[in-house]
Amino acid sequence: MGMNELIKTIIHHYSIGMLIYFLMVNLFYITIIILSLDRLKKFLKISGTDITAVSDYTKPISILVPAYNERETIIDSIQSLLDLDYPKFEIIVVNDGSKDDTLQRVISFYNLRRVNVELNNQVPSEHVRGVYSSFDRPNLVVVDKENGGKADALNAGINVSRFPLFCAIDADSFIEKKALIKVAKPFQKYSETIASGGIVRIANGCKIENGQLVKASLPKKMVEKFQVIEYFRAFLTSRVGWESLNSLLIISGAFGLFKKSAVIKVGGYKKTIGEDMELILRLHKEYIKEKIPYKISFASDAVCWTQAPDSLKGLKSQRLRWHRGLIDSMLKHKELLFNPRYGKVGMLSMPYFCLVEMLGPVIELVGYIILGLAIYYSVLSNVVLYIFLVAFLFGVLFSYSGILLEQLSYKRYNSLVEICLLFLYSLFEQVGYRQITVWWRFLAFLNFKKGSKQWGSIQRKSFTKGG
Known part of the structure; x- marks a missing residue:
């Protein structure tokens, strides 16, 4: 088997695995969105009439x-x-x-x-x-x-x-x-x-x-x-x-x-x-x-x-700092993972946070490398394109859902221009910004042991001065 054929085989099998991973993850996203919508509707109905x-x-x-x-x-x-x-x-x-x-x-x-x-x-x-x-x-x-x-x-x-x-x-x-x-x-x-x-x-x-x-x-x-x-x-x-x-x-x-x-x-x-x-x-x-x-x-x-x-x-x-904190928490409590003794925490939320939130950046970064190799060796397949199309569309869908839930519930941003801007920026977020944050979260794995456990800081500004 020639080098091109070997690389093509590796890309194909990894791409199939990634496609299954992304479909499963996004199916879970949809379930969470539906649960959130139902929960918010009930919550708003109660809070609107609650006198206690x-x-x-x-x-x-x-x-x-x-x-x-x-x-x-x-x-x-x-x-x-x-x-x-x-x-x-x-x-x-x-x-x-x-x-x-x-x-x-x-x-x-x-x-x-x-x-x-x-x-x-x-x-x-x-x-x-x-x-x-x-x-x-x-x-x-x-x-x-x-x-x-x-x-x-x-x-x-x-x-x-x-x-x-x-x-x-x-x-x-x-x-x-x-x-x-x-x-x-x-x-x-x-x-x-x-x-x-x-x-x-x-x-x-x-x-x-x-x-x-x-x-x-x-x-x-x-x-x-x-x-x-x-x-x-x-x-x-x-x-x-x-x-x-x-x-x-x-x-x-x-x-x-x-x-x-x-x-x-x-x-x-x-x-x-x-x-x-x-x-x-x-x-x-x-x-x-x-x-x-x-x-x-x-x-x-x-x-x-x-x-x-x-x-x-x-x-x-x-x-x-956030991603090092996630890794640290997952490792400290790894006995919860896939442990039926801990019910939904062990069988649902821990697997999600480990496989999606914690390892997601690594899996996605490898996907970008696979895409680069596929383009370089001229073996770009429809499967690879489907993966990135699915990732993009569901990323936008998840962002749109958050904005829609905000507008259906609390409507803190009343300007139509601002609402439209949020929808527009949800598209831009998936190209460039998402990849930068994926890279940073991947770096958290590399410097996890070196990461400080002290206060994190950003440049503070007085609230009354437009902070």
Whole structure:
């Protein structure tokens, strides 16, 4: 067999395998989209008539805000939290050894003073150097601690917190006024709820005043618009669908509400790259092993607005960190994979996240190499073309579904021009942007062991200055 024939045979067999893989994956995508649509319809019908949002069963919440070098956004973030519509809550800002003047800005702005607090060290954290509060803002507490990373800062917040539920919120984000009520609804409705996540939206391009959204608008840069579409896909299709199966594997670190005793039960946050996903996997594992009924929910109407990277450099850093976190979580909990003991988590969501989310970039990159070889050796077959056509069409379909679910449900972008732009950019996203992010996610495998487990960072901008 000649070299051309051998290469042609390899390309043909690999292409058939890839075609089957893409068809199976996209069939699963369609199923998730259908589940998401059905779930959203039911959710909106209930939320539109629900009058039990605040009641005697509304539990007080400790809001934990881990902060590291957040001087540009920390005051806006705290202001928005102080203005939340919720019966009883406390805000605990944890300064994780910031190298800028984050701590000093907060102390000065709110006229805080050092107080003596007896720490309840139920989960491990680095040394706490001081705790600050004031008579004017009795529900605002600032914890200053030695640097240990985001997970460690959250653990310190848990140890200081007083209430049975805690909400983890990023310091470069802010939540809408009624978001806390909405994300807490599952805890009121289902006693077995141990975690509930909110939806994260991109604040870039939006008009924000005094820590509150005035008008939602699309950002100007192409790289930011692509991320708006990605967030629609991730939250309104993927997470809504998985939540309907009680197999949700991630609650965004930017906005999540937890039963404190459940998190303490599994040892708190661990110092990993993707502490948010790793915690959810541990909760699933523990409650299934102990045969304790539980529910991990997603409140798609509880909105958190966050700053997204506005440059390729910042986006690359974020995506490398995210994918290393995914790999790390999958490896730490690999015993769940295809394990019927863990039900839908072991047989559905873990295989999906391993084979599609984690290994997908590698499989897709090999596909591009196969395409290049096929063109170079003039053995391009219809099968290879079908693969890339299927990948392109289903990628667009998935993006369109996210946009449509947004418009059918919450309609945050009311301008017809902006909606049309989102559909148009969904086409552009599949050519160029997708390949760049695939390459970055592939690089995460190569530098996985070298990857830092400390804070990731993007260039922060003040929200009121157009962040």
